[in-house]
Amino acid sequence: MTGTELAVRCGWTHPKTSRIENARTPPTPQDIRLWCRACGADDQAADIIVQSRDAESQYVEWQRKVRAGLTRLQGSYVQLYQATELFRIYSPTLVPGLLQTEGYARALLSANARLLDIPDDAEEAAAARLERSQVIHEPGHRFVMLIEEGVLRYQLGDADAMAAQLGHLLTAGALPSVSLGIIPSATQERRLRPQELFHVYDDTLVSVELLSAQVRVTQPSEIALYLKAFEHLRGMAVYGADARALIVKAIDALR
Incomplete structure (x- = not known):
């Protein structure tokens, strides 16, 4: 036809x-x-x-979701965070929101507000983001976070804000509930190229962040694919003393 x-x-x-x-x-x-x-x-x-x-x-288009500013968006995740036991987060470009300091978050959110041409309530939104991040200190949750080494070099805010953020990674990475892995830029023969930023909440939901929108993946076969990709990425990361050495190196580069 x-x-x-x-x-x-x-x-x-x-x-x-x-x-x-x-x-x-x-x-x-x-x-x-x-x-x-x-x-x-x-x-x-x-x-x-x-x-x-x-x-x-x-x-879900970001501009439709944040029309009145970014503060309300931060609070919209609280219920999901409280209900999730295992967080898996992969970020190729940003420090994950759960590990962000106020200065870093404020610089990021202000830039997003300018891009989306919405009211710049970055100060209030950053405070709300830090408040929701307290879940990382609550019992009953585990966090497996992966970042590319480049995240340590992409400066958001001034040098002091970035140094504070990197210092916080040293502290947060030592929390009992947190596993922080860093994929070195010098990794040879990568099993998987850098992917889009995504969060996996238990085994039931994947949230993928695009420039213009957020995509919620609930199809079991697609979730399984993201979990498989996450394990490939996790296998390339360094942890503990090796991860701390990369962070310290990035802090030294700011001086």
């Missing part, structure tokens, strides 16, 4: 078929029903409508 014939059967224009096919326009439930009917697949319409709604709810 051609696109033109499909459009005729559905009673809309051919450009609309093209827009839906190429994901430029999301289909309405009625669009899905008409498309399935035109293809003799009425019995599949209900499932496809549910899948479409799930996909839309799993992709």
